[in-house]
Amino acid sequence: MSLETTARLLITCPDKPGIVAAVTGFLYSHNVNINTLDQHSSDPEGGNFFMRLEFQTPHLDISKPALEKAFGEVVAPRFDMHWRIHYAWERKKMAILVSRWDHCLLELLWRWSRGELHCDISMVISNHPDLREAVESFGVPFHHIPIIKENRHEADQAMLKLLDGQADFVVLARYMQILPKEFVAPYSRRIINIHHSFLPAFIGADPYRQAYERGVKIIGATAHYVTEELDAGPIIEQDVARVSHRYNIEALKDLGRDLERQVLARAVRCHVDDRIIVDGNKTVVF
């Protein structure tokens, strides 16, 4: 199935009979072939309904703007739908923020360079200069914006200026600075962070030390959308690994880094492929 002809329709609405029939009947009436259809009801007794369809557009009998207009007038109002259509050939622009740790950044660059992430990387921004050479070796622009207590506002504004028009979404690949409200707000549900713990455990800085001192028997990594509140946004992906009393903090970090890079890459791929619907502070990931 070619991404050049694939469209994706994501829907959230109050659950009731007739939704699937109305949506598929509408698409059928416009010569659309549906390739995949996933759905979820949050409560069989009448919660929210979530659906993701992928369909092919070559034989569409109207333009894409006309299809969206017709869906918004004919189907959506009947079911009080929140909906969006993405076209897989419209590659999202990803910007990556990083500090000093390179494992999550390199995982994304490596998977992108192999064509496994169907997006473009517009830039990497770091508050440290260390990773310039590694990033530029992938042909990706690198911007160093140092952050000290006295210049945080100016630094955040400089990052926002760089990102303006150049980023559909932002990934924090072990970026170790807390983003202020004025940074998060314009990118609501479009900033993905990798937290190096199995949230909600061990929020904030240095979660491996927190885990070691708690004597955990599993460690984890969590990818989530960023909100103003630290490490509290909708969770997209998580994974865990078993540990024991034999692990010191460095051993926990060594094992954890493999989890972090895989969890972040899986979350980014889901976002790029339009598989995530945010429902309050939770997600539905198809």
Ligand SMILES: Nc1nc2c(c(=O)[nH]1)N[C@@H](CN(C=O)c1ccc(C(=O)N[C@@H](CCC(=O)O)C(=O)O)cc1)CN2
């Ligand atoms: N608004 C948000 N910003 C950030 C989030 C978030 O969820 N909301 N996640 C963090 C990432 N992170 C843990 O995953 C994290 C990073 C940094 C800190 C922290 O205390 N940073 C200190 C400075 C530390 C340093 O200079 O080395 C600070 O910002 O004062 C806690 C958690 C990314 N941003």
